Amino acid sequence: MAKWHGFGRCKTRLSRDIGKSNSAKVQSVMTKHTISVAKFLQENKIIDICMAISGLGVGNCKRWSKELGIKKFNLQGKGCLGEKMKRQIVINKKFCARHKIKNIIFIGTDLPDLCHQDLLNTLKELQQNDLILGPSNDGGYWLIGLSEKIMSSHSYLPFINIKWGTENVLKNTIDNFAYSKFKYKFLDKKIDIDTMIDIENRK
Numbered sequence: 001m002a003k004w005h006g007f008g009r010c011k012t013r014l015s016r017d018i019g020k021s022n023s024a025k026v027q028s029v030m031t032k033h034t035i036s037v038a039k040f041l042q043e044n045k046i047i048d049i050c051m052a053i054s055g056l057g058v059g060n061c062k063r064w065s066k067e068l069g070i071k072k073f074n075l076q077g078k079g080c081l082g083e084k085m086k087r088q089i090v091i092n093k094k095f096c097a098r099h100k101i102k103n104i105i106f107i108g109t110d111l112p113d114l115c116h117q118d119l120l121n122t123l124k125e126l127q128q129n130d131l132i133l134g135p136s137n138d139g140g141y142w143l144i145g146l147s148e149k150i151m152s153s154h155s156y157l158p159f160i161n162i163k164w165g166t167e168n169v170l171k172n173t174i175d176n177f178a179y180s181k182f183k184y185k186f187l188d189k190k191i192d193i194d195t196m197i198d199i200e201n202r203k
Helices: 012-018 019-043 057-070 082-097 116-125 148-153 169-175 196-201
Strands: 052-053 073-075 103-109 131-136 140-144 184-186
Touching: 012 019, 012 057, 012 196, 019 057, 052 057, 052 082, 052 148, 057 131, 057 169, 082 103, 082 148, 116 140, 116 148, 131 169, 140 169
Parallel strands: 052 073, 131 184
Antiparallel strands: 103 140, 131 140
16 A cells, blocks of 8 residues: 655655655655565565555556556555555455465555565464454554455455544454454554654664
8 A cells, every 4th residue: 555755745744844855755765665575575476566556646656656666556546544445455356366366465655664574474374364463553553464264255344443543443453353253463563654753763
């Protein structure tokens, strides 16, 4: 899930501390880092990448994807984050079925600490669990992995009754599974970069 790093169009909270130009540069660097991590695994035929983009039209999305070396992309579309992720599941279902892909992993582009092992661990844990969550410092998550079992019949479950953009996103997500038989597991907590304090806390 990637947002175009346009001047004044990304990292609005961070831009109050370091300026719009610098915050756009930070976003660009983090996006390229995320793509490089994912591309390494794709080149080794472990995953397939689809970039879901916001902030650009179709033509510019195509150019940006090509610049990053990504062949498959979609627009995120309108709505809250949950609606955008559900939309990506629907869009990619046929591709997954055709290529026998069982799981979908969503990652954002706000995580300079993302590494190959994070995604490998997620794939490993999805063999035994239905939902994998990487908790973030702001009460949300930096990664969500969905098993074939969830995607086939319960793709709505992780995304309903959630107050997106609040410190309760992770809690609300887990509450959705409280009365289900789905198994979930957490990865290590990481820091999403949204403010200057987040950058300072990484030191």
